Amino acid sequence: MKLSRTVAYAVRATLQLAKSDSATPVPCSQLAAAGKMPERFLLQILRSLVTHGILRSTRGVDGGYSLVRSPHEVSLLEVIEAIEGPLNTGEPLMEGMTAESQSRLSEALRAVTDQSRRQLEAIKLSQLLEPPSAADRERT
Numbered sequence: 358m359k360l361s362r363t364v365a366y367a368v369r370a371t372l373q374l375a376k377s378d379s380a381t382p383v384p385c386s387q388l389a390a391a392g393k394m395p396e397r398f399l400l401q402i403l404r405s406l407v408t409h410g411i412l413r414s415t416r417g418v419d420g421g422y423s424l425v426r427s428p429h430e431v432s433l434l435e436v437i438e439a440i441e442g443p444l445n446t447g448e449p450l451m452e453g454m455t456a457e458s459q460s461r462l463s464e465a466l467r468a469v470t471d472q473s474r475r476q477l478e479a480i481k482l483s484q485l486l487e488p489p490s491a492a493d494r495e496r497t
Contacts, residue, residue, distance in 0.1 A: 358473070360437070366394050367402050367440045368433070368485075371411065375428035375482045382414075382421030402440065409439035428486065434477035444474055 360368070369392045377383055385403055389396035403422050406412040411431060412422045424431060438444060454462070 361441065363402060364437050364440045366392070366399055367406060367436050369394065370399060370403060371406065371424065371431065371436055371482055372485055374412070374422060374424050376486055381419060382423045384421040388422070406436070406439050409435070411435055411439055428482035431482045432478045433480040433485070434474060437477060445470060
């Protein structure tokens with residue numbers, strides 16, 4: 358499965374927010390710089406994540422973005438679908454196929470999509486974060 362650049366930026370930004378684990382919102386400029394992402398493009402992505410209830414946006418001098426829920430509750434599927442829309446099989450090219458072959462192909466693709474959705478739903482942002490280093494654990 359290949360992710361678009363837009364989805365990759367969305368995942369990178371949400372992981373940065375999950376890792377920050379801060380009560381204060383993180384500005385788009387800071388996310389863009391840390392993730393080496395174009396700020397104007399990232400801003401559009403962040404707006405979509407806000408619209409889909411994954412992030413919250415706070416205005417003002419101390420404004421920025423933060424996760425609405427815990428990283429343990431936000432799935433990779435949610436982030437992907439917030440950007441790309443619902444993951445589905447689409448209509449395969451079936452010219453020259455019998456009705457039975459078309460039906461079997463559609464059923465097979467639907468099964469693959471359903472399995473992919475379940476697997477992506479099971480992957481939470483928290484699972485994608487690097488574990489804390491020994492030095493970090495000693496400080497806490």
